[in-house]
Amino acid sequence: SRGRADTHAADGTAATKDGKGNVIVSVRVRPNVVRDAAQESEWDINGKRALVGYKGREGGDYYYDNVFDAQDNNARVYDAAAKRLVRRVMEGYHGTVFAYGMTGTGKTFSMQGTATNPGVIPLAITDIFSYIRETPHREFLLRVSYLEIYNEKIHDLLAGAPPVGNGQGAPQEEIKLREDSKRGVYATPLKEEIVQSPTQLLRVIARGDNARRVAGTQFNARSSRSHAVVQIVVESRERAPGGTGTLKDNKRSAIVPGGVRVSTLSLIDLAGSEKAADSKERRTEGSHINKSLLTLGTVIARLSSDKDKSGSEKDKASKDKHLPYRDSKLTRLLQPALSGNSLVSILCTIQIGSSGSAAAAHAHTGETLNTLKFASRAKNNIVSHAKKADESFGNGGDAGSRALLDRYRLEIQ
Numbered sequence: 001s002r003g004r005a006d007t008h009a010a011d012g013t014a015a016t017k018d019g020k021g022n023v024i025v026s027v028r029v030r031p032n033v034v035r036d037a038a039q040e041s042e043w044d045i046n047g048k049r050a051l052v053g054y055k056g057r058e059g060g061d062y063y064y065d066n067v068f069d070a071q072d073n074n075a076r077v078y079d080a081a082a083k084r085l086v087r088r089v090m091e092g093y094h095g096t097v098f099a100y101g102m103t104g105t106g107k108t109f110s111m112q113g114t115a116t117n118p119g120v121i122p123l124a125i126t127d128i129f130s131y132i133r134e135t136p137h138r139e140f141l142l143r144v145s146y147l148e149i150y151n152e153k154i155h156d157l158l159a160g161a162p163p164v165g166n167g168q169g170a171p172q173e174e175i176k177l178r179e180d181s182k183r184g185v186y187a188t189p190l191k192e193e194i195v196q197s198p199t200q201l202l203r204v205i206a207r208g209d210n211a212r213r214v215a216g217t218q219f220n221a222r223s224s225r226s227h228a229v230v231q232i233v234v235e236s237r238e239r240a241p242g243g244t245g246t247l248k249d250n251k252r253s254a255i256v257p258g259g260v261r262v263s264t265l266s267l268i269d270l271a272g273s274e275k276a277a278d279s280k281e282r283r284t285e286g287s288h289i290n291k292s293l294l295t296l297g298t299v300i301a302r303l304s305s306d307k308d309k310s311g312s313e314k315d316k317a318s319k320d321k322h323l324p325y326r327d328s329k330l331t332r333l334l335q336p337a338l339s340g341n342s343l344v345s346i347l348c349t350i351q352i353g354s355s356g357s358a359a360a361a362h363a364h365t366g367e368t369l370n371t372l373k374f375a376s377r378a379k380n381n382i383v384s385h386a387k388k389a390d391e392s393f394g395n396g397g398d399a400g401s402r403a404l405l406d407r408y409r410l411e412i413q
């Protein structure tokens with residue numbers, strides 16, 4: 001199936017009538033390591049097209065909002081795939097960015113990056129604080145949480161206590177997913193840290209990364225099998241009218257007793273999408289990964305079969321159809337994003353060519369094709385009708401939150 005490239009504008013996020021512009025699907029091709037002679041691949045950046053195949057065998061030819069190749073650094077990826085979404089989160093929309101792809105293709109590289117080539121998370125943090133600095137008529141409160149889904153269990157990476165099952169100390173209290181009309185789907189009990197500077201925010205996330213590292217005896221194995229979810233909750237409200245000048249000047253100005261706007265930016269580094277290699281693993285860890293990622297695939301595939309049906313047939317179909325969000329922790333957590341409540345950017349990472357035997361190369365091509373198909377279905381099927389959060393106390397901006405804003409409101413120096 002072929003995606004449509006026409007719903008997207010030069011800045012990559014034009015909102016269109018059908019909500020398609022609120023969903024960006026990109027493919028990033030990791031620089032080649034070894035090229036496989038039997039493999040055909042081709043990507044056309046301007047045409048936003050990626051073709052991967054195996055000579056004489058099944059292939060795919062798909063269109064996306066962006067196709068990035070080896071020449072595109074993280075800043076370029078961020079600008080095209082996430083920058084506008086982050087800005088809109090600051091304006092009151094929910095936004096979700098997630099990286100999908102097999103292990104080793106560059107999910108973590110894209111989300112975290114390196115000191116010289118920072119990824120989506122640090123670039124988003126820079127933009128969040130720039131926005132706050134440029135918006136002196138509002139004041140902001142930022143809270144961050146960091147969780148990991150591993151073997152269908154949620155671990156709080158900021159809790160201090162070691163995650164369940166690592167053999168060290170008392171395990172954490174079990175974290176559950178809940179839903180209410182104000183907050184949507186949320187994990188509880190989950191530690192949220194209030195942060196007041198980019199450095200502080202980066203430090204909290206680094207602490208979570210560290211907890212993740214400590215929890216896994218084999219970090220790489222665990223990181224490729226778990227989903228890492230950073231959530232930044234942004235609350236803001238208008239400052240007192242008449243308050244002009246810099247935030248510093250405004251420090252003592254009266255606070256308008258007005259509404260608080262609450263929105264969430266979710267930044268997700270998914271587990272590797274490949275099938276588990278050995279059978280023992282497939283039965284234990286692998287089966288859980290597959291559960292979350294398979295359910296994600298199922299939900300995305302089913303989101304759309306609706307679209308092709310019309311009238312009573314559609315009504316019947318939607319009655320019959322149960323979108324299995326509750327079948328896995330990941331889809332439950334992503335439900336608001338997938339069901340149209342959030343702006344979404346999906347970054348699918350692939351690597352063309354692989355070393356090793358012909359069989360290994362073939363399997364690799366199969367996985368690559370699966371990623372491209374996933375991306376293509378996501379592009380065709382996810383529709384977002386995200387709305388700006390109301391400025392009301394009811395929308396998470398309750399009395400407690402107002403008190404927090406009074407106490408911790410950001411004063412950018």
Ligand code: ADP
Pocket residue numbers: 029030031070101102103104105106107108109110224272349
């Ligand atoms: P994943 O998180 O998908 O398992 P990683 O992000 O850890 O993969 O990437 C695997 C390796 O490839 C890392 O050493 C990373 O630095 C490197 N890498 C991935 N993508 C790129 C890229 N676009 N440019 C340069 N190096 C990359």
Ligand code: MG
Pocket residue numbers: 107108109223224269
């Ligand atoms: Mg990784």
